[in-house]
Amino acid sequence: MDHKQMLGGLSVAIGALAYAIYLWRTVEREGIAPHPFSWLLWGCVTTVAALAQHAKGAGPGSWVTAFTAVVCFIIGTLTLLKHRWLFSRFDWLSLTGGIVVIVFYIFTKNPTASAALATTADVLGYNSTIKKGWINPHSDSAISFALNSVKFVPALFALNTYSIATWLYPATLVLVNGGVSAMLVARRRRAGPSQNQS
Numbered sequence: 001m002d003h004k005q006m007l008g009g010l011s012v013a014i015g016a017l018a019y020a021i022y023l024w025r026t027v028e029r030e031g032i033a034p035h036p037f038s039w040l041l042w043g044c045v046t047t048v049a050a051l052a053q054h055a056k057g058a059g060p061g062s063w064v065t066a067f068t069a070v071v072c073f074i075i076g077t078l079t080l081l082k083h084r085w086l087f088s089r090f091d092w093l094s095l096t097g098g099i100v101v102i103v104f105y106i107f108t109k110n111p112t113a114s115a116a117l118a119t120t121a122d123v124l125g126y127n128s129t130i131k132k133g134w135i136n137p138h139s140d141s142a143i144s145f146a147l148n149s150v151k152f153v154p155a156l157f158a159l160n161t162y163s164i165a166t167w168l169y170p171a172t173l174v175l176v177n178g179g180v181s182a183m184l185v186a187r188r189r190r191a192g193p194s195q196n197q198s
Contacts, residue, residue, distance in 0.1 A: 007158035008060025011151050015064050018147030019071045025141050026079055033083050033139050035132050037091040039076030041125040043069055044098030045118040049169040052111035052118070053159075058166040061159030064151055065170065091128055097121045111165040119169045123176055130180060137187035145184065149177035 025031040046069035053062035101121050105114040133140045152170035159166050 004060045004158045004160065007154040008063045011061075011064035011153075011155035011158060012067050014147055014151035014154075015067055015071070018144045018151060019075070021147070022075065022141050022144040023071075023078070025144075026075060026082070032141055033132075034075055034079045035091075035128040036076045036080035036083075036085060037087060037095045038125050038129040039072050039079065041076075041094050041098035042122060043072035043076055044095075045101050045122045045125070046072055046169075048101050048105045048114050048118040049122075051105060052115040052165040053169070055109075055111040056163050056165040057161045059158070059160030061155045061157075061166065061170070063158075064155045068148075088128075094121075094125050094128065097124065112163065115165040115168055119172050122169070123172065126176060126180065130183065133180065133184050134187060137184045137191055140180075140184055142181045142184040142188070145177045145181035149174050149181065152177075 026034060046065060050062055050066040050069050053065055098121055101118050104117060152174045155170050
């Protein structure tokens, strides 16, 4: 096993820890309530990002992206079934945007343009989660978002090739996931303690 495979495996291990915490907190009776459309959107666009990375020979650096896509669909479906939601027009547009990104990739087979589009749609998809977390910072997991930031760092070093199609998506998520985690922590300090912090 070479060092890139080890880094790719480390990324998946960090992701598995992040999502184990997240799923545990989601299924708890008084646990967190992830926004389902954010997670379903992320499932769509992360699938495209993983396909773009694969097409450009990303190698072990793409393992965590593919893993993440699967888990995003699981979390989105789980929270959609567990809670009652009222979705805004923006929520519906975000989810539709994720589907459009998949259709774009299927018809164009352009990894670079698809990765850029997936990254843009992914960042826009954070709007629902950020709004929910700003209002109720205890409704999401700061630890999981922090770990989901960290997991892409070794993945970037595990890439076999470097192009917009391979590095743009994970590099962006290092920043965005870290930003969401910091926002949740800051808002919790202002809001006060909760019995179920994570």
